[in-house]
Amino acid sequence: MKARIHIYLKPGVLDPQGSAVAHSLNHLGFEEVTAARQGKLIELDLATADAEEAGARVKAMCDKLLANPVIENYDIELSA
Amino acid sequence: MKARIHIYLKPGVLDPQGSAVAHSLNHLGFEEVTAARQGKLIELDLATADAEEAGARVKAMCDKLLANPVIENYDIELSA
Numbered sequence: 001m002k003a004r005i006h007i008y009l010k011p012g013v014l015d016p017q018g019s020a021v022a023h024s025l026n027h028l029g030f031e032e033v034t035a036a037r038q039g040k041l042i043e044l045d046l047a048t049a050d051a052e053e054a055g056a057r058v059k060a061m062c063d064k065l066l067a068n069p070v071i072e073n074y075d076i077e078l079s080a
Numbered sequence: 081m082k083a084r085i086h087i088y089l090k091p092g093v094l095d096p097q098g099s100a101v102a103h104s105l106n107h108l109g110f111e112e113v114t115a116a117r118q119g120k121l122i123e124l125d126l127a128t129a130d131a132e133e134a135g136a137r138v139k140a141m142c143d144k145l146l147a148n149p150v151i152e153n154y155d156i157e158l159s160a
Contacts, residue, residue, distance in 0.1 A: 006121055021122060021146070030141055032134075034125045041086055041119040042101060047112045054112075061110055066101070 001046050003058045004077040005066060008039040013071045042066055051078055081126050083138045084157040085146060088119040093151045122146055131158055 009015050015037050022036035044061075048054050058076050067074045089095050095117050102116040124141075128134050138156050147154045 008121070008123075018122075022124075024145055025124075025141055028141075028144060030137060032127045032137065033141075034127050036125070037123045039121040039123070041088070041121040042098075043088075043117045043119070044102075044105075044113050045115040047114050057110060057112065061105055061108075061113075064108060065104055 001049065001051065001054055002079050003044045003046060003054065004079070005042045005044070005058065005062060005074055006039060006077075007042070007062075007067045007072050007074045008037060010071055010073050039072075054078055081128065081131065081134055082159050083124045083126060083134065084159070085122040085124070085138065085142060085154055086119060086157075087122070087142075087147045087152050087154045088117060090151055090153050119152075120146075134158055 018035070018037040021038060022033050025033040025036065044058065046054055048057075055076065055078060058078070062074050062076070063069060098115070098117040101118060102113050105113040105116065124138065126134050128137070135156065135158060138158070142154050142156070143149060
C-alpha cells in the first residue's frame with residue numbers, strides 16, 4: 001500500500017521559505033496571496049496489506065526520522 | 081480561501097532525496113518500505129472568494145514560480 005505524509009512547521013514557528021514564496025508571488029503580480037507556508041511531502045511504497053499496522057508503523061517512521069516533532073506537525077494518508 | 085499545492089518529481093526523474101529516505105528507513109528496521117519519493121507542499125492563503133478564478137491563478141503561480149514544469153508535476157486542492 002501507499003502512504004502519503006504531509007509535514008508542516010507548527011503554527012508560530014518562523015517559516016522564512018514560506019515568506020520568500022509569498023513575497024515572490026506578490027512581486028510577480030499575484031497580490032491576492034496573503035501568506036504562504038512550505039512543507040514536505042513524502043510518499044512511501046509499503047510491502048504490507050494491513051492498514052492498521054501500516055498506520056502505526058508510518059507514525060513511528062515520522063517520529064523517528066521523517067519529521068522533527070519539536071517544530072513540525074504531520075498527517076498521514078494511507079491508500080491501497 | 082486556501083490552496084494546497086503538492087509538487088512531485090515526474091516519474092523517471094532521479095530522486096536522490098527519496099532514495100536516501102528509503103535507505104534510512106530500511107536501516108532503522110522499517111524493511112517494508114520499498115520506495116520513497118520526496119516532494120514539496122505549499123499552502124497559500126488567498127484573498128479571493130471565486131474558486132474558479134483562484135484555481136486558474138494558482139495554476140499560473142505554479143507554472144511561473146512554484147514548480148519546474150520540465151521535471152515536476154503538481155496538483156492543486158482548493159478549500160474555503
